[in-house]
Amino acid sequence: MAIVSDESDDRFKAACVQLNAGSDMGANVDAALALMRTAVAHGARVVMTPEYTGMMDGSGRVMREGARLESEHPALAAFCAFAAETGAWLLIGSLTVTTDEERIANRSYLISGEGAVAARYDKIHMFDVTMPDGRAIQESKAYRPGDRAVLAQTPWGAFGMSVCYDLRFPALYRTLAQAGAQYLSVPSAFTAQTGPAHWHVLLRARAIENACYVFAPAMCGTHPGNRATYGHALIVDPWGKILAEAGDEPGVIYAEIERAAVAKARGMIPSLTHDRAFVIERR
Numbered sequence: 001m002a003i004v005s006d007e008s009d010d011r012f013k014a015a016c017v018q019l020n021a022g023s024d025m026g027a028n029v030d031a032a033l034a035l036m037r038t039a040v041a042h043g044a045r046v047v048m049t050p051e052y053t054g055m056m057d058g059s060g061r062v063m064r065e066g067a068r069l070e071s072e073h074p075a076l077a078a079f080c081a082f083a084a085e086t087g088a089w090l091l092i093g094s095l096t097v098t099t100d101e102e103r104i105a106n107r108s109y110l111i112s113g114e115g116a117v118a119a120r121y122d123k124i125h126m127f128d129v130t131m132p133d134g135r136a137i138q139e140s141k142a143y144r145p146g147d148r149a150v151l152a153q154t155p156w157g158a159f160g161m162s163v164c165y166d167l168r169f170p171a172l173y174r175t176l177a178q179a180g181a182q183y184l185s186v187p188s189a190f191t192a193q194t195g196p197a198h199w200h201v202l203l204r205a206r207a208i209e210n211a212c213y214v215f216a217p218a219m220c221g222t223h224p225g226n227r228a229t230y231g232h233a234l235i236v237d238p239w240g241k242i243l244a245e246a247g248d249e250p251g252v253i254y255a256e257i258e259r260a261a262v263a264k265a266r267g268m269i270p271s272l273t274h275d276r277a278f279v280i281e282r283r
Contacts, residue, residue, distance in 0.1 A: 014255055015042070015048065017048065019049065019050055021052055028055055048090070049093045050188060054073075054094075091109070091161075094163050106143050110152045160176030185216075192229055231248045
């Protein structure tokens with residue numbers, strides 16, 4: 001049965017789901033759907049899940065083997081059916097999708113309340129890094145980076161889509177905000193090593209710089225292939241205030257979202273309209 005709400009297009013209840021996914025896609029989808037159903041039962045009109053909602057394994061080979069064509073993806077089909085059943089809009093943080101080359105796509109989906117894919121976004125920035133413990137991660141070996149920023153329309157305004165490591169590239173978010181984004185989605189599987197130092201400050205910075213709501217559903221705990229994620233899913237308002245935060249375990253966080261808060265923040269500090277051209281002078 002579809003959900004019923006008296007909320008207008010100017011306000012809605014948002015939910016960010018925190019998950020602990022592994023390499024069993026069926027089990028991961030079931031766990032996500034259970035928490036999503038809880039979110040809808042609590043009145044959420046927009047429900048968001050983390051990066052790698054379908055499966056998460058530290059092995060690029062395992063992730064490639066688990067990827068599916070979009071048209072045949074069982075996780076995407078299940079989430080579209082859930083949206084059609086409940087009427088909720090869904091932001092599926094990402095699923096691993098087969099492409100026309102050996103590398104796969106790390107693709108985020110926005111699904112409408114009718115159960116149709118309203119927008120899709122392939123993660124642009126690849127997590128090719130050396131961790132504090134010396135371990136190297138080369139995401140670009142398994143994943144093909146996207147090359148398009150995506151601004152998606154919803155009944156409540158425009159969502160700028162991104163995924164995890166994109167968070168460290170502020171130009172992407174400024175471009176989205178200046179194009180009309182009022183909300184920024186940052187579904188993530190942020191590492192347990194970098195999370196304590198960088199997660200909160202980067203998300204709050206993106207909210208403040210762009211006077212946008214920021215939604216950051218997150219992975220948590222340990223995962224196959226020697227991976228550990230930070231958790232602490234967040235919802236941040238356009239002034240940089242944390243409205244809701246998860247801990248270290250799977251669950252759901254909620255916040256009441258008011259579209260007018262974006263206009264209010266931008267009216268007080270209209271920095272999105274104050275860019276000036278400059279050159280670098282080297283001495």
